[in-house]
Amino acid sequence: MNAEQKLTPPAIGEIWPVQGGIYGGIRQYPEGLCHIIFAVEDVPGRHAYGDYGVKVEAVSRTDGRANTEVLVGREGKHPAAIAAAGYTADGHADFYLPSIGELHHAWQFLPESFAIDWYYWSSSQFSAYSAYFMHFEGGWLYGLGKGVERLVRPVRRFLQ
Structure with a gap:
């Protein structure tokens, strides 16, 4: 995409047509x-995180895509990651x-878009027996x- 084709995002918290969901703003990632x-x-x-008692390399607190790749590569042992990775919207x-x-970012900028009375799994492992979650209330x-079933809210990103 060249400079003349730059996308103009909506306001944070609004649905971005043809981009698959609610615009959350801009964040720094390894690719930019x-x-x-x-x-x-x-x-x-509701979905379990999975792989209870096993320490995996899904430890990034900032890069859910990298964590999800690790989790999905564990051959069906991570239902929450599999559910998120299988989600599609607007052709994405x-x-x-x-x-x-990323969930904390959503809590800061999009809290009204999430259920306040339930917990959401993140892809970030806490230990061999637990993973981080976010409660929006x-x-x-x-x-x-990791065996507890909680909500899953998929996310995607692309270079600005």
């Missing part, structure tokens, strides 16, 4: 500054389970047992 898009809705059902199939940093971030 990216627009972040949160799915409009949760993946149906590059969604992933957000890191705890009070903004709590903490580790929770």
Whole structure:
């Protein structure tokens, strides 16, 4: 995409037509500054993080895409990551389970877009027995047992 074709995003918190969801703003990632898009809705059902008792390399607190690649590569052992990675919207199939940093970003800028009475899994592992979650009512971030079923909200990103 050249300079004349630059996309003009909507205001943070608004749906970005044809981009797959709600615009969350710009964040720094390994590949550069990216627009972040949160799915409009949760993946149906509740999902466990998975792989209880196993320490995996999904430890980034900022890069959910990298974490999700690790989790999905564990051959069906991470239902929340699999559910997020399988999500599609507006023709985009590059969604992933957000890191705890990405969920915290959503809590800061898009809290009204999430269920306040439930917990959301992040892709960031806390320990062999727990992973980080976000509770949108009070903004709590903490580790929770990987076998517990919680909500999943997919996210995607692309270079600005």
